[in-house]
Amino acid sequence: MYCLQSVAILHLASKETLQIKWSAIFSDLNSCAVAFFATVPEEKFKMRKIPFSPPDLSQAEIDEVIKVLKSGWITTGPETKLFESRIAERCHTQKAVCLSSQTSCAELTLRILGIGPGDEVIVPAYTYTATASIIYHVGAKPVMIDCKSGSFEMDYDKMEAAINHNTKVIIPVDLAGVVCDYDRIFEAVERKKSVFNPRNELQEKFGRVIVMADGAHAFGAQWHGKMCGEIADFTNFSFHAVKNMTTAEGGAAVHRSHDGIDEEEMYKQYMLLSLHGQTKDAYQKNKVASWEYDVVDTQYKCNMTDVLAAIGVAQLERYDQMLDRRHQLIKLYNEEFKDLPVQVLNHCDENHRSSGHLYFVRFIGKDAEYRNKFYNMMADHGVMCNVHFKPLPLLSAYSKRGFKITDYPNAYNMHKNQLTLPMNSTLTDDEAWYVIETFKQCMKTLK
Numbered sequence: 446m447y448c449l450q451s452v453a454i455l456h457l458a459s460k461e462t463l464q465i466k467w468s469a470i471f472s473d474l475n476s477c478a479v480a481f482f483a484t485v486p487e488e489k490f491k492m493r494k495i496p497f498s499p500p501d502l503s504q505a506e507i508d509e510v511i512k513v514l515k516s517g518w519i520t521t522g523p524e525t526k527l528f529e530s531r532i533a534e535r536c537h538t539q540k541a542v543c544l545s546s547q548t549s550c551a552e553l554t555l556r557i558l559g560i561g562p563g564d565e566v567i568v569p570a571y572t573y574t575a576t577a578s579i580i581y582h583v584g585a586k587p588v589m590i591d592c593k594s595g596s597f598e599m600d601y602d603k604m605e606a607a608i609n610h611n612t613k614v615i616i617p618v619d620l621a622g623v624v625c626d627y628d629r630i631f632e633a634v635e636r637k638k639s640v641f642n643p644r645n646e647l648q649e650k651f652g653r654v655i656v657m658a659d660g661a662h663a664f665g666a667q668w669h670g671k672m673c674g675e676i677a678d679f680t681n682f683s684f685h686a687v688k689n690m691t692t693a694e695g696g697a698a699v700h701r702s703h704d705g706i707d708e709e710e711m712y713k714q715y716m717l718l719s720l721h722g723q724t725k726d727a728y729q730k731n732k733v734a735s736w737e738y739d740v741v742d743t744q745y746k747c748n749m750t751d752v753l754a755a756i757g758v759a760q761l762e763r764y765d766q767m768l769d770r771r772h773q774l775i776k777l778y779n780e781e782f783k784d785l786p787v788q789v790l791n792h793c794d795e796n797h798r799s800s801g802h803l804y805f806v807r808f809i810g811k812d813a814e815y816r817n818k819f820y821n822m823m824a825d826h827g828v829m830c831n832v833h834f835k836p837l838p839l840l841s842a843y844s845k846r847g848f849k850i851t852d853y854p855n856a857y858n859m860h861k862n863q864l865t866l867p868m869n870s871t872l873t874d875d876e877a878w879y880v881i882e883t884f885k886q887c888m889k890t891l892k
Contacts, residue, residue: 473567493879497688501767501870502756509755513531516751522728522749528758529697532682535665535761538699539708540716543692543754547661547683549747550698552579553618553718554657554679554843557711558614559645560585565611567654570598570836570853571860572618576859577837588612589837592855597790598625600855605633610642610837614655619663619673621833622689622800623790627676630656630769650705652677662802663769663841664690664697669796674699689767689802689870690760692753717741719748767870771801772867775879779802781881785888787812803833804868813861815891820864822887828880 515526522566525543532541560566561586562584566578570589580587588607593600597620604615615634617625658677660666664684666673674680684695698715702708720726723740725735746835760767766836775792782789788807792799816832823830836856838848849859867880 446451447771448464464763492827493876494827495829495833495867495872495876495880497867499871500686500691500693500761501760503759503763503808504692506756506759507763509759511750513751513755518728519752520727520750521748522751524758525749525754526728528692528749528754528761530699531758531761535701536680536699538674539702540699540712542698542712542719543757544696544698544715544719545747545749546575546661546685547580547681547695547696548575548841549719549745550681550696551575551802552582553659553715554681554698554700555579555583555585555614556715556718558647558655558657558679560613563611564613565609567604567607567612567615569616569856570838570848571597571834572620572836572837572854573661574658574837575661575839576616576618576704576819577843585613586611589853591853592859595788595856596855597621601626601629601633604630604639608633608637608640608654608669610640612637612641612654614657615645616657616659618659618661618676619666620803620825621790621805622662622666622802623792623793624666624668624673624676624799625658625661627656647706649657650703661685661688661696664688665764666800672678672802673703677701678703680815681792684757689771690706690757690764691801692749692757695753695757696699718744719746720744721746721880738769763798767799770870770872771868772798774872775801775804777877778866778868778881780861782884784805785885801868804866805833806864806866808862808864811862816862816864818891819887820847822891823883828867828882828883830867833861833862833865834860 468650476611513519529543530539532543533539542550558585564585564586565588566580567590568580569592571592572844577587590599590604590607592598599617616632617630620623634656638653641653657679658675660673660680661683663673664682668676679700681699682697684690684692684697686693688796716726717724722744723738724741725738772793779789785868786809788809790805792801808819818830820830836850836853838844838850838853866884
C-alpha cells in the first residue's frame with residue numbers, strides 16, 4: 446500500500462511548468478560537457494547546489510539535546526536507555542543495545558557469539574569495509590562471495606557451497622535499505638546443519654550457522670510483514686550522519702528471540718564489552734551509590750552517550766514521515782527514469798518495503814570511465830552523487846590479504862557503472878526535479 450501512495454505533493458502541475466522551462470533551457474545546450482549551461486541566459490537559469498545526503502534535523506532534535514545538556518547527565522544514562530527501548534519496540538525485539546557505531550555493534554555481536562581464530566565468516570564481496578574488517582578484529586577468516594549476475598546481492602548458491610565445518614556466521618548486507626532474500630539464506634543454513642561445528646554453548650543453541658545482518662542501511666525496512674531487526678538472528682544498524690535516521694555517530698544491535706537465550710544476560714554481555722570489560726557503568730554507579738566494580742576482560746569502549754541518543758529519540762518521532770518522503774522521491778525517480786537505459790533497485794512491492802536509504806542507478810552497457818564522467822558532469826552542475834561501493838577486493842586492505850577482483854567478476858560489473866543519486870528526506874520537490882532534468886541532460890550529452 447505504501448507504494449501506491451499518491452505523489453500529488455510533488456506538484457504535478459508545477460512539473461509541467463518545470464518541464465517546459467527545462468526544455469527551453471536544454472534546447473540551447475551544445476554537446477560539450479564543459480559548456481553544459483553556457484548558452485542559457487542567466488536570468489532563465491540559476492544552477493543549484495544539491496548535497497548528496499544532508500542530515501534531516503529539526504527543532505525537535507535541538508530541543509531534546511538541550512534537555513539532556515541541562516539535565517547534568519550527558520554520557521550513557523536514561524536517554525540512551527529510552528532510545529534503546531524505542532528501537533526494540535520498533536523492531537519487535539525484546540532488547541536493543543545502542544553503541545557508538547554499526548561496526549562496534551557487529552564486532553561485539555561476533556565476540557558474544559564466541560567467534561575467533563579458526564572460524565570462518567561469510568560476507569559479500571560487494572559491501573563496505575565495516576562488514577568484513579570486524580572479522581579480522583576477532584581473529585577469524587572472512588570468506589567473500591561474489592554477486593549473483595546482474596544483482597547486488599550475494600550469489601546464494603555460492604554462499605551455500607562455501608559453508609563448511611569452520612563456518613560460524615553469515616553476514617548478509619541489506620544494501621541501500623533493500624532487505625536480502627533471507628528465505629534463501631535460512632534454507633541454506635538449515636540444509637548445511639550437519640556440517641555445523643559449534644564451539645560454545647551459545648552456538649549449540651542455534652545448531653546451525655548464525656545469520657547476522659549488516660542492516661547499516663536498513664533501519665525501518667520491512668520484509669514479508671516483518672521489520673528489519675526481527676528477520677535475521679542478529680541485526681546491526683547504523684545511525685551515522687548520512688543514514689536515514691541519525692545520532693551523528695552511533696548504531697544499535699538487536700536480535701530476535703531464541704530458545705535458551707537469556708535476554709537480560711545477553712544485554713549485560715553487550716554492556717560489559719562496550720565499557721572496557723567493566724562490570725558497572727557510571728549510570729549504574731550513580732543509581733546504587735556505589736563505586737565498587739570489576740574489570741573481567743580487556744575490551745574496548747564504544748558506548749553511546751545520552752547527548753547522541755537524544756537526537757535519536759527525536760528522530761524516531763518523525764521517522765515514519767521521513768520514510769514516506771523517501772518513497773515519494775523513489776516513485777518520482779522511477780517514473781522519470783523508466784524509459785532510460787538504466788537499472789534501478791526494487792524498493793517496494795507486495796513483499797517488501799525498503800528503508801529507501803540509497804537510490805542506485807546502473808548505466809546499462811557502460812563502463813567505469815562513462816560513470817566517472819557522468820559523476821563529474823553532475824557535480825559540475827551542482828548535483829553531488831556518490832558510488833556505493835568499491836568491492837572489497839579493490840581495496841588495498843583486502844588485496845594485500847590475497848583477495849583478487851578477478852575472482853569476483855560480477856561484483857566488479859555491478860560496481861563499474863553504478864552511481865548513487867541524491868535522495869533524502871530533506872530534498873524538496875524543485876530540487877528533485879533539478880536532479881532529474883540534470884541527469885537526463887547528462888545522458889544526452891554523454892551518448
